[in-house]
Amino acid sequence: MTHFDVVINGAGMAGAVLALGLAALRRPDGSSLSIAVIEAAPPDFDAHPGFDARSIALAWHSRELLEQLGLWARLAPLATPITHIQVSDRGHFGRVEMTASEYRVPALGYVVELTPVGQGLYRQMAERPNIRLLCPARIKEFVQQPDNIVLTLDDGAAFSAALLVAADGNRSLVRRQLRLPCRQLDYGQCAVIANVESAEPHRGRAFERFTPEGPIALLPMSQGRSSLVWCASHERAKALMALDDAAFLAALQREFGYRLGRLVRTGERHRYPLVLDEVERPWHHRLVLVGNAAHLLHPIAGQGFNLGLRDVAALAAALRQALADGRDIGSHGVLSGYGRARQPDQAAIVGLTTALALLFSSDHPALAAGRNLGLTAMAACPSFKSQLAWRAMGKR
Template sequence: MKQFDVVIAGGAMAGMTLALALDSLSQGKVSIAIVEPFQVDHQSHPGFDSRSIALSYGTVQILSKLNLWQDIAPIATAIKHIHVSDRLHAGMTDIDHKDLSTDALGYVVELADVGRVYHQKIAQSESISLFCPDSVSQIERTQTHNVITLNSGQQLHGKLLVAADGAVSSCCDLLGIELKQHDFEQVAVIANIRTQQAHQGRAFERFTEQGPVALLPMSDDRMSLVWCLRPESAQQVLELDDQAFLSQLQEVFGWRLGQLTQVGSRASYPLLLRYREHNTSHRFAIVGNAAQTLHPIAGQGFNLGIRDVASLAEEIAGSLEDVGAYSVLSAFKQRRQDDRINTIAMTSSLVHLFSNDYLSMRIGRNLGLALMDNIPALKTPLLQRTLGLVAR
């Protein structure tokens, strides 16, 4: 049986970031195992696939402190300006990096690129062992440690087990940690888009009666599209040919980037809020999408997960004599409580406010957007959460 301080189930963004954060903060003193079912090649790995994610300003600060950002920066595209609008109505607001005296409001990275960077860093670490392809099939907990049996038959002995294995976490299921779920009755259609005009670091979020449409700036002057639609509409646009798809998107998004000229392969996934009220148990912690999976509106989910990861890594690094002790997990749970509750509530409220066409809602949100654009005091609280500048 192989002995480790920390065993991490899940080797996508949350799990890999946690392993590298622990390695950095403990200066290699924590022995870590990562158990991951999928090889890194992006054709098959659901955590490091062709999707893009937006890293908030706060997340970049965290990654910098963990000595991870310098390797990600060359493959990241800066968001210099965010334009938020409501389709067919007057309300809109603009946020520019110069107004906040920052280099960028955030950055967009492709998961497949980050996967390659992370795997190179993991390979260079003597403290991190990768069990891949493999997965957790059984967990036995004692007072002082966990015995984790893998599908391969290998057994790992760890003082702390961390679930970073996605929204439908098998580790949480094995331990009976309850999952709560709310269906937003929307589907996200994702694709990469080319436009007539260069994006110049501009990101767009446009609210429609069916849900938000987001276009994020990427490398090579591409845009990353997340288009939230009712399930029947999503199915219809997925079946369109490229030209018809671009035409329908143009009608919804408008002409701020000129003509939409090209679309890559399309994918979709249903939008659900999934969360576990308790993010710790005996010698067990939950981070990332395993703890909470949010609607993509305002791009909060991944950034919330990174705050989970950084907080857990700091608590562990401050208590190396027993990394799975009750005191470590209790401090982690306490630290994360307010941020988790507030971010989940804000995200869900925004979906409700901006995904319907009731007259009262329409007037309220357009008035809100107009006021935010003109009264900085109203813009600041939402802006701080959007930028990830929140206490953790």
């Protein structure tokens, strides 16, 4: 039976970045890890669920992690810098603004489009001789044994591995088979996603605009476009999806205002339900969950992939140290050490995004007054604002 050191189920952002990061590791004798990546979707980027029309915001610290993993140089040409962030509340006076120059960094973060990034990551995986991409393929079953984990695919192929990593999203097949305890919260909202063009150039500006039904975010993209994430109730989101382009832009203009001048064009819209879905203990015997398979967050603070990337970088570091120490990379000691070390960061980000989603999606007068006082105080207090800024950039 063929044996791999690591099998990664899922070749979306988290799985692909992890595969490439692990491919560069070496044992003390100089040998590399053998890695298999299993992906159910065919490598067709018009259909791949992990690399669809969405864009994601990379925090400044995420750029640093991608540099450490040797991946940033090829992603940088696809990234649009965020140099200015404005946070405001519709119908109220509270507002906070942050600039990269305040914190002596080239950018507060970056926006990347998933489709071209996915194409680049696939090309890099194909270039690595120690990565075997099995696509399209699905895991039919897996059996955890004391010294390895045995996997059978839907085409009957079977192989073993020292470690299985589930990077297969919040509908993770691996997680469902294990029936791991998780915490879930339905926010009662959907996110409407689209790319929009404005009469005024964005000039690297990102906007977070809070409304009674949920936040609206516009993030700077290439070619002068902005990436829209509009969070609203299920009913409102359904109605927004049914509008023609002109009516949709008019509705967005009313909610967002004229910070970018007139909104002149919108691309295809997509709608996603918003829930918190967090695995309480995202590691098991010879198995670990990363990315959305471990924790699916509300997009209000743009922290979902950034948190997943910190998981990926920490797992790669834990396996690097295990190799240096001559330890079994799938052992309980290695995985539990990684998992426990990640729990404080995961709990803090889950708590932060959940609190913000609940606080800034309510039109209750007391909550509205409180959050606007908070925004005003933050704008007036540099140290308070600095804490928020560095947290947004991924620094703790």
